[in-house]
Amino acid sequence: MKSSRTMGHLLQSSRAMRLMVTSLLALVLTFVGLNAHAAQAELSKEDKACLSCHDKEGLVKTLxxxxxxxxxISTKAYVESMHLGTSCEDCHSNLDGKTHGKVKKPISSKxxxxLTMRETCRxxxxxxxxxYEDSVHAASIKAGSKKAPxxxxxxxxxxxxxxxxxAPITDTPCAKCHQDIFKAYAKDVHGQERIAKGISAPLCAGCHQAHAVxxxxxxxxVKDACLACHxxxxxxHKDWLPNTALHFEAIxxxxxxxPDAQRRVNLRLYDGTAKRQVAEKTGVPKFQKRTDAADSKDMGLDERALWSLLKEFNQDGGDGKMVLRGRLEVRxxxxxxxxxxxxKAIKDCDTCHKEGAAAFQSVTLTIAGPDGRPLRHGIQKDVLNSLTSMDSVRGFYAIGSTRIKLLDTLLVLVLLGAISVPLGHMTIKRLFKSVREKLEAERLAALATADQPAPTGHRQADDNVSK
Ligand code: HEC
Ligand code: HEC
Ligand code: HEC
Ligand code: HEC
Ligand code: HEC
Ligand code: HEC
Ligand code: HEC
Ligand code: HEC
Ligand code: HEC
Incomplete structure (x- = not known):
């Protein structure tokens, strides 16, 4: 054991060389498809010694x-693994050769x-x-999570x-801990596409990354990941959704x-100068304390409470730069x-742009926690109707979903500028009707000029518009 450790030292200094050799070896192995038996010859004497004790199914230790x-440790699986070229000692250099296997060494838990082995991969x-160290998983561990990977x-x-x-999608490591999400994913459009056609559609890491999650x-x-593929x-979307950039930003x-999801409005604390979400500092938990104090009955924050909370956060040094930014999310x-x-996607403007729209019946306030995950507190939905808080919300306002006539009018004006339809005494409903009519007219015009027989079905017509 001792001699092999000095050996390990020597080898470490020429690790780059070994890495090259191993990669080459791995390549050769994949191409030649060497069977496990022949490859076993590649195991060093030292590795074989370890495995002579450890390649036993019943060998266990009570912690x-x-x-x-x-x-x-299965010799067969080890030999077939990408780590065949590394030796046990590369990762297990902290074993005491004299006492190992003879004297019991206490280990508190799995x-x-x-955790004691985590640095070996570096x-x-x-x-x-x-x-990985920059991920939400690593941050959760730093914050004391015993479950993050x-x-x-x-x-x-x-x-x-x-x-x-x-491998089959069930082999993704993410499934182990995020079971409910995995089950939903496996049935959705990407999961199904992946099952049917192999690798083109994203697995978890395709949207979230594997290491820098x-x-x-x-x-x-995540949005950037969607748009990088699509x-x-x-x-x-521009074909039918005005100001697509803004909609993508806010939804x-x-x-x-x-389409079947429940939706909610999330008002996020946002630093208007730095242009990013406000994050709570590690070890300085203010959000929970403040929201609990402001809403002692846990009924949801009302307008006044929200307003004074915003003031408090600004007194921390925000100087009026902290604003609320609204975003529509699923619950x-x-x-x-x-x-x-x-x-099946939602296309009907009225889903959101209508008084009393379902999406606006649930409202929350969030700040990014130390690991980036949102800390949340409920807000009374009426707050969206109040002018005071609208002022602080600045910019997020879905026309028609709330009742303030003044703002409706202002936004209608913005709207008119944006999509240039003739001015007049229009109601919001009529306005959207005219948008739809305009799109419909364009669609028919496009169809008329297209050099092909008249469409027989609705579906074909749709394809033509969004081509
Ligand atoms: C690439 C690094 C690496 C190599 C090479 C390696 N190990 Fe490990 N080994 C680890 C890590 C990391 C753990 C801790 C795993 C965990 O967190 O459960 C571990 C755990 C173990 C355990 C405890 C049981 C378990 O699975 O957690 C045994 C026994 C073991 N290794 C034996 C070996 C033997 C024998 C070899 C050589 C044939 C070997 N290891 C090669 C990194 C390695
Ligand atoms: C003579 C048989 C034997 C050999 C050879 C042997 N082990 Fe073990 N190993 C054991 C036994 C027995 C235990 C359980 C010890 C205990 O209960 O504390 C163990 C425990 C371990 C553990 C669990 C962590 C710990 O420290 O208890 C690791 C990791 C491990 N061995 C790796 C190796 C590696 C790597 C080698 C080769 C360098 C090796 N072993 C060689 C018998 C052996
Ligand atoms: C002594 C160097 C060494 C250490 C330490 C090591 N690895 Fe590796 N690892 C390799 C080599 C060499 C390969 C195969 C070459 C390659 O990257 O394509 C590899 C391959 C891998 C692969 C597969 C990569 C692929 O291309 O599919 C994974 C995953 C991996 N290692 C994870 C780990 C983890 C987790 C640890 C820590 C427990 C670890 N490695 C520690 C050297 C090492
Ligand atoms: C060992 C368990 C484990 C594995 C494996 C795992 N996670 Fe996690 N993940 C966690 C824990 C614990 C958290 C912290 C939040 C929580 O408690 O749900 C978390 C948090 C997350 C978050 C942040 C959640 C949020 O609110 O935004 C994302 C995204 C995530 N994981 C994606 C993944 C992906 C993608 C994979 C696979 C590449 C993966 N996880 C594998 C345990 C795991
Ligand atoms: C098609 C892209 C995509 C794929 C594939 C995907 N996700 Fe997500 N994931 C998202 C989106 C979008 C959100 C919501 C982000 C938001 O709030 O805007 C999300 C949210 C999450 C969250 C946070 C949930 C919460 O409670 O807020 C976790 C955890 C997560 N995903 C894990 C996974 C896991 C595990 C897989 C694989 C089974 C996976 N994701 C596959 C796009 C994806
Ligand atoms: C939450 C699960 C998760 C954790 C934690 C994780 N990985 Fe991975 N890793 C993956 C997945 C999934 C892949 C598959 C490749 C991909 O989709 O990017 C992967 C791929 C790899 C690869 C091959 C990459 C390539 O593209 O050639 C290596 C090497 C690797 N991981 C090493 C590590 C090391 C070292 C750590 C710890 C710092 C680590 N992984 C932590 C899930 C994880
Ligand atoms: C790794 C690439 C990739 C990423 C990332 C990705 N997708 Fe996809 N998506 C696909 C593939 C492949 C299909 C199936 C083929 C197709 O219909 O385009 C698909 C299908 C779809 C469909 C169905 C399209 C149809 O014609 O019915 C929708 C909707 C969709 N994706 C939305 C999203 C959203 C939203 C995100 C981010 C949360 C996302 N995708 C992320 C590759 C990706
Ligand atoms: C306001 C609702 C809405 C939002 C927000 C939205 N979509 Fe869509 N999306 C739709 C509708 C409706 C369609 C179907 C349009 C059609 O067939 O004419 C669609 C179609 C698609 C398609 C299929 C395009 C094609 O014609 O093949 C993809 C991919 C897609 N969306 C991705 C995304 C991504 C990524 C995001 C987020 C950045 C997003 N969508 C946000 C409503 C929306
Ligand atoms: C899923 C909900 C949803 C749907 C569906 C939706 N919108 Fe919106 N829309 C919003 C939200 C939220 C905003 C506010 C964005 C902001 O100001 O931050 C908005 C803003 C707007 C604006 C103002 C843009 C500006 O320049 O200020 C117009 C115009 C608009 N939507 C038109 C439409 C039309 C037309 C449709 C149907 C084709 C539609 N929207 C469908 C949620 C939706």
Whole structure:
């Protein structure tokens, strides 16, 4: 054991060289399809020694927590893994060769053991490690979570296969912990597409990334991922949705694409100068305290309470720069993964632009927590109707969904400028009717000029417009 450790030292200094050799070896192995038996010859004497004890199914250890840690390592799986070229000692350099296996060494729990081993991946996978350290998962661990994943929760170091192997979607490591979301995803348009056609549609990491996973509602990461695949999406929506950029900004994609989802308005604390969501500092929990104090009966914040809360946050140094920014979202993480095909997506303007629209019946206030995930407090829905708070909301206001006539008029004016229809004493309803008529007219015109027989069905006509 001792001699092999000095050996390990030597090897470490020429790790770059070894990495190259291993990658080459891995390549050769994939191409030649060497069978496990032949490849076993590649195991070093030291590795074989470890496996002579550890390749046993029944070998276990009882931890202080009472958990049973299985110590069995399958030689076959190890030899077939991407880590064949690394030796046990590369990652297990902290074992004492003299006493190992003879003297019992106390380990408090599985999680503790994983935590003591977590740094081992850094040496050889620096980039992934750095990306991971910036993730919501790593932040949760820092904040004390015992459930957020370490590298070894998503990759078994003794059995890792190449990511290029397309496994069934149930093998995604994310499914283990986010079960409800996984079940919803597996049935939605991407899950189904993936099951049917292999790798073209995104799995979890396709929208959230695998290592630099961020809180889903923070920033534009997820939206950018959608638009990176669906490059035509902006143009396609522009055909019928005025000011598409603004709608995309103010509405998360699942709001329209998960047609059965419940929706809500989320008023987010936003730094108007820095142009980003306000985040609570680690170790300085103010949001919960303040919202609880402002809403002692837990009825939801009313207008006055919201107003004075905003003032308080500005006194922290915001100097009037803290504003509220509204966003329409679906109410649960599961609903965000019930995307349907485009024929079922919400197109009716009245879903939102109508007095008493369902989407505006639930309102919350959020600040980004230390790990980026939102901290939430309910707001009474009437607050959306009040002018005082509208002023602080600045900019988020869906026409017709609330009752303030003055703002309706202002927005109608903006509207008229934006889509240039003749001025007049129009009601909002009529205005949208005219937008629809205009689109319809354009559609018919497009059809008329198209060099093809008249469409036989509605569906064909739709395809023509959004081409
Ligand atoms: C003589 C048999 C034997 C050999 C050889 C052996 N182990 Fe073990 N190993 C054990 C036993 C027994 C335990 C459980 C010890 C306990 O209960 O504390 C163990 C425990 C472990 C653990 C769990 C953590 C710990 O420290 O208890 C790891 C990791 C491990 N061995 C890795 C290795 C590696 C790597 C090698 C080769 C360098 C190796 N073992 C060689 C018998 C062996
Ligand atoms: C790429 C790094 C790496 C290599 C190579 C490696 N291990 Fe491990 N091993 C780990 C990590 C990390 C853990 C802790 C896993 C966890 O968090 O549960 C571990 C855990 C173990 C355990 C405890 C049981 C378990 O699965 O958690 C044993 C036993 C063990 N390793 C033996 C070996 C042997 C024997 C070899 C060589 C054949 C080997 N390891 C090669 C990284 C490695
Ligand atoms: C939350 C689960 C998760 C965690 C935690 C995680 N990974 Fe991954 N990793 C994945 C998935 C999923 C892939 C598949 C590739 C992809 O979709 O980007 C992957 C791919 C990889 C790859 C192959 C990448 C490539 O594109 O060639 C390496 C290497 C890797 N991970 C190392 C690590 C290391 C080191 C850590 C710890 C710092 C880690 N992973 C933590 C889920 C995870
Ligand atoms: C001693 C260096 C070394 C250490 C330490 C190490 N790896 Fe690796 N790892 C490799 C090599 C070499 C490969 C195969 C070459 C490659 O990246 O394509 C590999 C491949 C992988 C892959 C598959 C990449 C792919 O292309 O599909 C994953 C996942 C992975 N490692 C995760 C881990 C995790 C998790 C840890 C920590 C428990 C770890 N590695 C520690 C050297 C190492
Ligand atoms: C097509 C892209 C896409 C795929 C694929 C996807 N997600 Fe999401 N995910 C989203 C969107 C969009 C949201 C909501 C973001 C928002 O609030 O705007 C979300 C939200 C989440 C959330 C936060 C939920 C909450 O409670 O707020 C988690 C956790 C999550 N996803 C995990 C997963 C997992 C696990 C998978 C794989 C089973 C997955 N996602 C697949 C797009 C995706
Ligand atoms: C070992 C368990 C585990 C695994 C595996 C795991 N996660 Fe998580 N994830 C968590 C925990 C714990 C949190 C913290 C929030 C919570 O408690 O739900 C979290 C948070 C998240 C969030 C932020 C939620 C929000 O409110 O915005 C996203 C997004 C996410 N995970 C996506 C993924 C993706 C994608 C994968 C696979 C690549 C994955 N997770 C794998 C446990 C896990
Ligand atoms: C206001 C509701 C609404 C919002 C917000 C919305 N969509 Fe859509 N989307 C639709 C409707 C309705 C269709 C179907 C249009 C048609 O068939 O004429 C559609 C169609 C699509 C299509 C299929 C395009 C095609 O013709 O093949 C994709 C892809 C798409 N949307 C992605 C997105 C993404 C990504 C986002 C978020 C950035 C988003 N949508 C936001 C309502 C919306
Ligand atoms: C990795 C690439 C990728 C990402 C990321 C992605 N999609 Fe898709 N999406 C696809 C593929 C592939 C299909 C199936 C083929 C098609 O219909 O375009 C699809 C289908 C769809 C459809 C059905 C289109 C139809 O014609 O009925 C909608 C709607 C959609 N995606 C919306 C989204 C939204 C919203 C997001 C982000 C939350 C997103 N997609 C992220 C690749 C992606
Ligand atoms: C899912 C809800 C939803 C649907 C469906 C929807 N909108 Fe909107 N719309 C909004 C929200 C929210 C805003 C406010 C955005 C802001 O000011 O931040 C908005 C703003 C607008 C604006 C003001 C843009 C500006 O320049 O200030 C117009 C015009 C508009 N919508 C027209 C339409 C039309 C026409 C339709 C139907 C084709 C439609 N919307 C469908 C939610 C929706």
């Amino acid at each position: 202080e927590s009472g958990e049973i840690l299985s110590l069995g 999680r503790d053991f994983s 040496d050889c996978h620096k980039k992934k490690f750095t990306q 370490l590298c070894s929760d998503c990759h078994n170091p003794h059995t890792v296969r190449s990511v290029k192997i397309v 961020q809180a889903a509602s923070l920033g534009d990461g 490059k035509e999406a902006v143009t396609q 998360s994609c699942p709001v329209c694409h998960a 649960s993480g599961v609903e965000a993964h019930q995307l349907s095909d485009k024929s």
